[in-house]
Amino acid sequence: MNDITFFQRFEADIVTGRKTITLRDEAESHFRPGQRLRVGRYEDDVFFCTIDVKSVVPVMLSELTEEHARQENMTLPQLKEVIGEIYPGLNELYVISFERVIAD
Numbered sequence: 119m120n121d122i123t124f125f126q127r128f129e130a131d132i133v134t135g136r137k138t139i140t141l142r143d144e145a146e147s148h149f150r151p152g153q154r155l156r157v158g159r160y161e162d163d164v165f166f167c168t169i170d171v172k173s174v175v176p177v178m179l180s181e182l183t184e185e186h187a188r189q190e191n192m193t194l195p196q197l198k199e200v201i202g203e204i205y206p207g208l209n210e211l212y213v214i215s216f217e218r219v220i221a222d
């Protein structure tokens with residue numbers, strides 16, 4: 119059983135450490151620093167790695183910066199487009215920072 123899922127297209131970025139945050143809605147804001155999570159693909163729930171949660175911080179859509187985009191391995195316009203597709207009309211988000219556990 120996985121604890122969090124990501125779209126399959128982000129799997130390589132997470133496994134290689136290029137993506138170190140995810141922006142989620144309130145329903146996924148319950149994760150806490152220090153938690154170790156099993157990560158699976160959204161499409162088929164296949165496990166692909168383990169991550170440690172570093173922080174969970176609320177952020178407004180309008181407050182997103184180039185630094186958030188860099189941590190997502192995207193440009194800021196790309197990131198805002200992705201957020202708009204996944205969470206249309208949502209302004210209140212949560213930045214979940216994480217580190218991939220290498221020896222999982």
Ligand SMILES: CC(=O)Nc1ccn([C@H]2C[C@H](O)[C@@H](CO)O2)c(=O)n1
Binds near residue numbers: 139
């Ligand atoms: C079910 C669900 O919401 N799954 C998500 C949500 C977000 N992501 C990724 C997409 C972006 O890189 C960031 C920002 O939302 O997180 C995801 O892979 N799966």
